[in-house]
Amino acid sequence: MSVSSRGFAKAAGKGVVDMLPLSLAVLPWGILFGSLAVQRGFSWLEAQLFSGIIFGGAVQIVTVELIADNASLLTVLFSAFVISSRHFLYGLSLRERLSPKPLRWRLGMGFLLTDELFALSGHRRAYQSKFRLYYALGAGGSFYLAWNLWTFIGIVAGASLPDLTELGLDFAIAATFIALVVPEIKSLPTLVSVMVAACSAVLFSLWQFELGLVCAALLAMFAGYLTGKMQGGAA
């Protein structure tokens, strides 16, 4: 192994480790999805394909129910689009760093760009070097494998497993995201932005507003932006 490929492997390994709490935290949801799909009459292959090529938790759970309930194709596709629309924001945020990269990296990172990978993309030099690309590949790739493994377990074990989503593993996602956000709050605009995100996300969630996540994030971004402008700040 050459020196650089050993370095790349090490970077990818660090990505795997950093993603580990999130990979484990989605275990109940992966299992829930796999067993739900089989119970709703999908074949093993179809259930695994959902995780293998769609690779989006919320989209998968919602569309599996819709398809099983014989919703029209348009309804299914539109719901998926609405739930996935938050990814536009991730792509836009990472555009500067990723758009100049070779096609295979863009395609790979585009495919792997989940909430969880975006959460680990906050570093100022994220995706900038080959090492950081391998780091993201390790993080995103291991999350992909974990999600597909949990789905597979759900498909095989199906209804014989208890509902693990009541176990509180989603707290691990919350704790990980807290660990990533709190150190980033270094200025008043960011603090205002985070506060607005918190309040509006809770409200939208209580209203069961489908686009709540995207709207809360956009409101929060504008709040931070305006606070910075009023301070005569960094723009």
Next chain:
Amino acid sequence: MTLLTIFLLACITFFTRYLFLEGRLPIRLGPNLKYLLSFSGPAVLTAITVPILFVHDQQLDIAMTNPYLWGGLAAVAAAYKTRSVYWTISLGLLLFVLTGY
């Protein structure tokens, strides 16, 4: 038919993820938009996290018996003091488990 639907769904999620990573897309990010986007990370992560802590069964849950609140509080304090992901998750989970059972 189901396979086709799954394939179309895959196209939609991939499209939403990939679109803005494409360099040939004729969009230039000006300084104002860049400044706005600089808030996207904390904004999105907070918008995902806080409802996990406060909303259960579509109800606002701010009771003292809600372990998510205690765990969340411990995690915020640990993140602020230690800036370490591992301390934050460990202390958060510890309080979450202690107050939950």
